[in-house]
Amino acid sequence: MKPKVAFFDFTGCEGCQLNKLNFENELLDILAHVDIVEFREVMDERADSYDIAFVEGGISSPACVERIHDIRRRSKILVAMGACAVNGGINALKNRQPIDAVREAVYGEDKYLFATLPAMPISAVVKVDLEVRGCPMSQPDFLKLFKALVFGKQPPKYDYAVCVECKLNENECLFNTGQVCLGPISRGGCEAICPGFGQFCTGCRGFVEDMNEAAMLKILTDHGVSRDEARKQMTLFNATEVSV
Ligand code: SF4
Numbered sequence: 001m002k003p004k005v006a007f008f009d010f011t012g013c014e015g016c017q018l019n020k021l022n023f024e025n026e027l028l029d030i031l032a033h034v035d036i037v038e039f040r041e042v043m044d045e046r047a048d049s050y051d052i053a054f055v056e057g058g059i060s061s062p063a064c065v066e067r068i069h070d071i072r073r074r075s076k077i078l079v080a081m082g083a084c085a086v087n088g089g090i091n092a093l094k095n096r097q098p099i100d101a102v103r104e105a106v107y108g109e110d111k112y113l114f115a116t117l118p119a120m121p122i123s124a125v126v127k128v129d130l131e132v133r134g135c136p137m138s139q140p141d142f143l144k145l146f147k148a149l150v151f152g153k154q155p156p157k158y159d160y161a162v163c164v165e166c167k168l169n170e171n172e173c174l175f176n177t178g179q180v181c182l183g184p185i186s187r188g189g190c191e192a193i194c195p196g197f198g199q200f201c202t203g204c205r206g207f208v209e210d211m212n213e214a215a216m217l218k219i220l221t222d223h224g225v226s227r228d229e230a231r232k233q234m235t236l237f238n239a240t241e242v243s244v
């Protein structure tokens with residue numbers, strides 16, 4: 001019997017799910033090892049239970065809370081997929097504004113039409129077994145986790161800074177070129193792809209567990225970034241993880 005796999009979307013842009021459909025070279029191999037029983041973007045069928053549920057997007061309403069509890073009850077393994085699901089991601093910027101201002105910006109005079117909650121990661125509501133980080137979720141990470149689950153192995157964990165992989169790749173540090181970068185506190189596993197292309201890291205994979213927020217803030221302001229801009233950079237994907 002092949003494992004029954006389902007994909008679900010909560011509050012997010014659906015970029016993580018689309019990223020998965022881009023597995024042109026691997027899709028047939030994936031389909032050979034599992035039965036995909038639910039995936040709103042590509043099929044109409046539904047199932048009662050799942051061996052593995054991949055969940056994209058975060059929690060942002062009472063309806064989301066009810067639905068994720070239902071999915072959790074019916075899933076043996078639940079995987080949070082992408083920044084919105086893993087730590088709140090960009091959705092959590094909502095939490096830094098007065099809720100009425102957020103409602104009004106989105107729905108105008110219909111601002112009380114829909115019930116809303118502060119943006120939360122999936123783990124704030126139900127137990128999450130595993131995660132695939134990034135915005136959008138990293139394709140290599142997804143494949144590694146998928147293979148580990150199918151073959152009963154432990155998926156890799158990444159709790160070291162992006163700087164580690166950046167140094168291993170022998171990139172020139174962006175701080176040497178007049179730019180700034182969140183690599184010292186951001187969680188690696190992406191092969192430091194952004195600095196590798198000359199773009200600063202914005203921490204889309206979350207921050208390392210023992211990150212030093214005050215030191216990062218000081219490094220940014222010492223390099224000419226205003227405190228307000230530094231705060232914006234550090235909260236872009238990680239509003240749930242910082243106090244600045
Ligand atoms: S993590 Fe990024 S790509 Fe994925 S749903 Fe959220 S905003 Fe979209």
Ligand code: SF4
Binds near residue numbers: 163172184192201
């Ligand atoms: S460019 Fe960024 S990730 Fe690379 S070494 Fe410098 S601070 Fe670290």
Ligand code: SF4
Binds near residue numbers: 187200203206
């Ligand atoms: S370098 Fe930073 S922003 Fe780019 S993918 Fe890695 S964690 Fe995300």
